[in-house]
Amino acid sequence: MKLIQVTPSELKEIFNELLDTKFREFFNSYDNQQKPEFISRTEAKELLNVSYVTLNNWNRKEILKPSYIGNKPYYNKQQIIKQLSKGN
Template sequence: MQIIQVTPSELKEIFNELLDTKLKEFFSSKENQQKTELLSRKETKELLGVSYVTLNNWNRKGILEPNYLGNKVFYNKQQIVNQLTKGN
């Protein structure tokens, strides 16, 4: 075992660097783990102002990507927003 002597100011600097690194890791992981908001077919059609037939057509054409939970269809709200902004 080796003992290293550090001054209080050096120890404080080491601690601050470690804390900064850990805080950056924490906040970047939180941003990457944003909750996915799923919309029902009804919510999606109302948000977009289209009919169920249009939603089905967009599914077949790959414009929207449906997510299935059991026999229910949901849409990722962020994907819808991305599609809308991509079109502009």
């Protein structure tokens, strides 16, 4: 076993460098995550080429579930694309 002597200031510097590296890795991975893109009801209707009634029916059947900001529904575009790839 080999002992290494480190002064408190050197230990603090090593610790800070390690923390900086880990924080950078964390924030880089967070920035690289795909952020959801929300579209309006009108945009969803046009993207899917369906009527507002169909969107409401799909909401009731929980095929496409909107998120609400105030009273306005917004649809997750990735969820719509996922549903389209399923063929529903």
